[in-house]
Amino acid sequence: MPSPAGQHRGRPKVVFGQVLHFLKDPGEVPDPAAWEVFEDGALAITADGKVAYAGPARALPQHLAGAERVDHRGRLVVPGFVDTHIHAAQVDVIASYGKQLLEWLETYVFPAEAKFDRAAHARALAGFFLDRLLAAGTTTATVFPTIHPTSVDAFFEQSRQRGLRMLCGKVLMDREPYAPAYLRDRSVDQAEQQTRELIERWHGKDRLGYSITPRFAPTSTERMLAMTGRLLQEDRSLWLQTHAAENKDEVALVKKLFGGRSYIDVYERYGLLTKRSLFAHCIHIDTTDRKRLAAAGSSVAFCPTSNLFLGSGLFDLRAARGSKVTVGLGTDVGAGTSYSLLATLNEAYKVTALRGRSLSPYRGFYLATLGGAQALDLDHVIGNFRVGKEADFTVLDFTATPTLARRTDVAKDFTERLFALMILGDERAVAATYAQGRLVHDRDNDPALLG
Numbered sequence: 001m002p003s004p005a006g007q008h009r010g011r012p013k014v015v016f017g018q019v020l021h022f023l024k025d026p027g028e029v030p031d032p033a034a035w036e037v038f039e040d041g042a043l044a045i046t047a048d049g050k051v052a053y054a055g056p057a058r059a060l061p062q063h064l065a066g067a068e069r070v071d072h073r074g075r076l077v078v079p080g081f082v083d084t085h086i087h088a089a090q091v092d093v094i095a096s097y098g099k100q101l102l103e104w105l106e107t108y109v110f111p112a113e114a115k116f117d118r119a120a121h122a123r124a125l126a127g128f129f130l131d132r133l134l135a136a137g138t139t140t141a142t143v144f145p146t147i148h149p150t151s152v153d154a155f156f157e158q159s160r161q162r163g164l165r166m167l168c169g170k171v172l173m174d175r176e177p178y179a180p181a182y183l184r185d186r187s188v189d190q191a192e193q194q195t196r197e198l199i200e201r202w203h204g205k206d207r208l209g210y211s212i213t214p215r216f217a218p219t220s221t222e223r224m225l226a227m228t229g230r231l232l233q234e235d236r237s238l239w240l241q242t243h244a245a246e247n248k249d250e251v252a253l254v255k256k257l258f259g260g261r262s263y264i265d266v267y268e269r270y271g272l273l274t275k276r277s278l279f280a281h282c283i284h285i286d287t288t289d290r291k292r293l294a295a296a297g298s299s300v301a302f303c304p305t306s307n308l309f310l311g312s313g314l315f316d317l318r319a320a321r322g323s324k325v326t327v328g329l330g331t332d333v334g335a336g337t338s339y340s341l342l343a344t345l346n347e348a349y350k351v352t353a354l355r356g357r358s359l360s361p362y363r364g365f366y367l368a369t370l371g372g373a374q375a376l377d378l379d380h381v382i383g384n385f386r387v388g389k390e391a392d393f394t395v396l397d398f399t400a401t402p403t404l405a406r407r408t409d410v411a412k413d414f415t416e417r418l419f420a421l422m423i424l425g426d427e428r429a430v431a432a433t434y435a436q437g438r439l440v441h442d443r444d445n446d447p448a449l450l451g
């Protein structure tokens with residue numbers, strides 16, 4: 001088991017391979033100034049897990065020549081993927097049949113989440129969940145647990161043991177009948193007290209950050225949303241994660257319960273739009289909403305596998321960026337059908353195509369890395385290989401499957417190879433994952449994949 005992040009004791013290391021990272025959003029027509037790719041590249045990591053160098057192997061600074069050498073030549077080294085929306089407590093409801101959002105929550109999700117009041121269950125599933133993220137090449141995520149403080153403790157403890165940069169926070173839900181009696185905060189005061197205790201215990205500890213987590217408007221009373229807004233205004237270093245405008249019935253319900261101009265307007269009324277706020281989905285919103293989100297510096301998680309699986313709708317990436325809303329990618333497991341952001345990009349491409357546009361592989365890999373870090377306001381520490389950033393990265397294998405290998409072989413240039421990886425890749429293409437320069441997943445030696 002790796003030592004906690006704060007006690008990092010690695011050796012300086014140089015990883016050789018093809019290195020790709022992004023400096024900014026490449027845009028819809030990709031601007032080559034937005035990325036750097038080094039065909040015969042090297043990524044050097046300091047003893048305390050920071051990027052010391054990213055560039056051509058031949059230009060590796062002399063003082064790094066004696067570092068431990070890791071050979072991934074022929075593979076692609078990219079920054080660790082950032083998942084901007086996922087549920088740790090929905091591990092066991094992935095692939096549950098036949099419902100749209102509100103019925104799906106009632107039928108499958110709430111009963112599964114109710115089990116997280118048991119610490120042993122919460123611990124076991126947090127471990128399984130984090131191992132799946134790392135196997136998918138994801139090193140940072142903003143994560144919904146359940147209403148139980150045990151679920152937050154279990155998640156943060158296991159993230160800390162693995163040395164990961166993670167965001168999480170107790171789910172808040174107190175509104176009858178949309179939050180069922182068996183999965184409901186007893187009172188706003190108790191929810192606030194539990195939240196404050198968890199913030200004290202986890203926020204800013206090692207690489208962990210606390211995200212206030214009202215599930216969504218329909219399960220929240222006005223008092224709960226007001227409390228959430230108050231905590232955010234009190235401490236601007238806290239994050240906020242919730243859902244918004246995912247499904248048309250949900251939007252109509254919010255209108256009925258809260259009135260107001262729009263769903264986003266309800267959140268804005270209670271002070272929930274901040275620079276560190278992340279709203280999942282935002283499919284059924286308008287230009288005014290997008291402008292309000294952009295003005296606050298708030299971000300949106302685009303979750304294509306989930307949106308298609310639940311029949312929620314097609315996210316409008318172009319409109320979001322047109323209004324200057326920062327967008328990250330989310331798997332949204334368990335409504336999402338894969339932990340892999342590569343598989344998620346495959347579906348993102350198709351959603352974009354249904355809206356008459358094309359998602360380039362550069363834009364795609366940007367969204368999965370630096371774009372996600374920007375959406376979480378973490379791009380000062382992760383997201384690319386600028387010197388001094390935390391060295392979280394993943395190593396991708398162009399020969400992971402016969403189909404990908406053959407398509408790669410006949411590709412005429414790097415752009416084609418990258419696109420094939422984006423469309424055909426998934427966990428199988430993740431050869432290794434590193435957090436702060438330390439190996440945290442090795443595909444070919446993962447006990448979970450053996451036998």
Ligand SMILES: [Zn+2]
Nearest residue numbers: 087243280332
């Ligand atoms: Zn969700």
